[in-house]
Amino acid sequence: MNQPSPTIDVQEAIKTTHAAVAEKQLSESAFTNLQRWLTEPQYASYLPSLLRLIEAEDFGTLDTYFWEVIPFGTGGRRGLMSDLGSATINERTIAESAHGLAAYFKNYSGSDTGNAAIAHDSRINSERFARIAASVIAAHGLTVHFFKTPRSTPELSFAVRHLSCDVGAMITASHNPPSDNGFKAYWSTGAQVLPPHDQGIIDEVYQATKIPIIDFDQAVEQGLIKIIDEDVASEYRNAVISHSHSTSRDLQGLFTPLHGVGETSVFQVLQQAGFEKITRFESQCEQNGNFPNVPDQLPNPERTEVYQPAIELAGQIDSEIILASDPDADRLGVCAKNNAGEFIHLTGNQIGALLADYILRKRQEKQTLTPEHFVVETIVTTPLIAAITRKANVRIINNLLVGFKYIAQTMDEEGPEGFVFGTEESLGYLAGEYCRDKDAAIAALWVCELLAELKSKSKTLFDRLDELYIEHGYHLEGQVSKTCKGSEGNQQIKELMKAFRQTPPQKLGNLTFTRVRDYQNLEIRSLPENTPSETFSKPEGNVLMFEAKGEGLPLTVQLGVRPSGTEPKIKFYYFAQVEVSDPDQLAKTKSEALSTIESFKEALMGWIDKTLETS
Missing domain, CATH: 3.40.120.10 (Alpha-D-Glucose-1,6-Bisphosphate, subunit A, domain 3)
Known part of the structure; x- marks a missing residue:
């Protein structure tokens, strides 16, 4: 069914949207991005749809579609799908992403040729978006190795390395709802792009005008796109x-x-x-x-x-x-x-601790561990893994920002031959050198091997966890988050980060905060004064890590605060630890720690709601 032609022109549309900004119906950032789509020739095909939305004064939809240019976050570009918009995933933003990746690679390498690998999952539009990405990258002169059927993200990472590609792309939105999709960009190591490459790609995306593209089937006939599938997957x-x-x-x-x-x-x-x-x-x-x-x-x-x-x-x-x-x-x-x-559901922290313990014990039995080997985890992953690693006389590297790409980067910087295991609390695990991204397959293999061995001894995964708690102290971790969508939500997240940074809570439940490590300002501040006491040099990112002590129970707690890099959320990670001197007291210790944390979480969410009400 044909839509009616809009009755307003571009100038009237700009005037209408400018007035909407003045009346706070539209964010200034959305207005800026909208102007580009209204006036620049590369967006001409979208003009009728845009004008109809503006004529209908559908400023809520316009703000959702244009409030930002999707950045490369901890998991690439990811977001709501729509027919148009700089803040959503659509044919144009996918093409821009592929163009940005190819153009940046060519500028960076000084070469007009290269190799790329592309895969997609089974999400809505994933195959269509993957074909667009392949067609753009092939038009840039790179040979594209294209997975014929839906594949996993670690298979794409493996393919980049296995086929000696210069770049790669994965069309996925991971665990997001059906409405979303995304574009993950990979470098020659098989890892997701890191600074300065991520910003370089975004710069190319923003400067994109007319994007080169070739017909997909024609590119296959010409050998510019090479179809791969089970031949690479079996090697993986x-x-x-x-x-x-x-x-x-x-x-x-x-x-x-x-x-x-x-x-x-x-x-x-x-x-x-x-x-x-x-x-x-x-x-x-x-x-x-x-x-x-x-x-x-x-x-x-x-x-x-x-x-x-x-x-x-x-x-x-x-x-x-x-x-x-x-x-x-x-x-x-x-x-x-x-x-x-x-x-019983196991948390990512619990699985990570069990797998770290499993592989370290296995490597010790085979005498293939040295003090130079290393385990890697992010700053919001359980300290239990660090304790297990140190007990095995192996290095722990645990000062990484959130994002598995930083674990991959550390693997290569420290030497992959010394890498034992990498993990993050959000169910991400990796071992070996075959790829540079988290992989559910290696985790499943090891979890099943561990449980099968425990079963032969009439034990469960939870029995092994309790043994680790008795040896290293009881650890209770978890996460809560607050969803804040669109430009208004983005502002709420900024306000909350500002409040936690400048006027943090002194006490939540039975926990009193004693100091905070600020990864953005690279300083440690004493609380409640909130005055700097130490500085540090890295890592640098928009993360706060608070330390607190409990009343009554000898409990130490950390609270991590960070905006999500993949979803419209601000996330709160808590880590509680208490020594267990008597195994018979473990059940009581668990109960008391849980009660303290539940009270803390309730107080935390109350403080957040109150802060947003007064901001």
């Missing part, structure tokens, strides 16, 4: 399986890809490795970007709700574990049975 699976450290395979379980691509990587790796009694949870296996059988259509394996459908079946078939990968299969979630036969 072999690389993952080469990191097996056990022959124990007696394990009954369920795997769900949450309607994503995990069956092609995680499940096939487990089957090939010999875990024949790990079966698929069929109702969530269809590749479907609407995620129809996932609760709330939110395919995030960090959410306990996503496991509920599988738990019902797992109980009927006597499964011992449920594994879930997110839609692009770079993250793995775990639900496992405890001694009471109940399925």
Whole structure:
């Protein structure tokens, strides 16, 4: 059905949107970006749609579509899909992203030729966007290696390295809702782009006018786009399986890809490795970007709700574990049975600690560890991993900003031959040298091997966790967040970061704050005075890490505060630690620590709401 032609012209549209800014119906940033789309020739095809929105005075939609130029965050460019807009994922912003990557590479390298790898997951529009990206990059003169079928993000990272590519791109929005998609850019190492490359690409994106593009099928015929698929994927699976450290395979379980691509990587790796009694949870296996059988259509394996459908079946078939990968299969979630036969969700921190302990013990048994080997984690990942690593007489590198690209960077800077394990609390894990991004497949392989070994000793994952707590102290971690969408939400996040930085809370629940490490200002401040006491040099980022002490229980707590780099959220990470002198007191210690943290979280969210009300 044809839409009616707009009755206003460009000048009237600019006047209308300028008035909307004055009346606070439209943000200034949206007005600035809108002007470009209204007046610059590369956006001419979008003009009728834009004028209709302006004529209808649909300023809410316009603000959502234009309040920013999507930046490269911790996971690339990611956001709401729409037909147009600088702040959304659409044909133009995908083409700009691909153009920016290719143009920046050519300028940086001084070469007009090169190689690129491109993959996509099973989200809505992922294949279409991947074909656009391939067509743009091929038009720039690079040979594109294009995965024919939906694949996982770590497979793309592997392909960049395996095929000696200069750059790569993955079309995915990870665990976001069905409305979203995104573009992850990769460099020749197989890692996501880091400074200064990320800013260089964005600069090229912003300067883009007419973008070169070639017909996809024509480019395939000419050999500019080369189709790859199982030939590379099988090599990837072999690389993952080469990191097996056990022959124990007696394990009954369920795997769900949450309607994503995990069956092609995680499940096939487990089957090939010999875990024949790990079966698929069929109702969530269809590749479907609407995620129809996932609760709330939110395919995030960090959410306990996503496991509920599988738990019902797992109980009927006597499964011992449920594994879930997110839609692009770079993250793995775990639900496992405890001694009471109940399925309990493990946090990313708990899984990371168990896997670090597993690989360090295995490497110690094989005498392949030296004090020069290293484990890597981000600043918002559990301190338990650092304690386990130090006990194994191995280096811990734990001062990294959030984003697996920083773990990949550290691998190469420190020497990949010394890399043992890398992890972040949001279900990201990696070992080996085969790729440079987190991988649900290696995590699934090791979790299953560990549990199969524990099962042979009549133990559960939770028994092993308790043993680690007794040895290193009880650790309780978690995360809460506040969603703040659009330009108004972005301003709220800025206000909250400002309040935490300038006028932080002195006490929340039974916890009193004693100092804060400010990674933006690179200083440590004493509280409640909030005066600088020390400085440090790195890492630099918009993160705050508070330290607090509890009353009564000898509890130490850290609170991390940061804006998300991939979602419209501000995130709060808490880390509680208390020594356990008597194993018989562990249950009581857990209960008391949980009570303290629950009171703290309630007070924290109350302080946040009050701060936003008065800002």
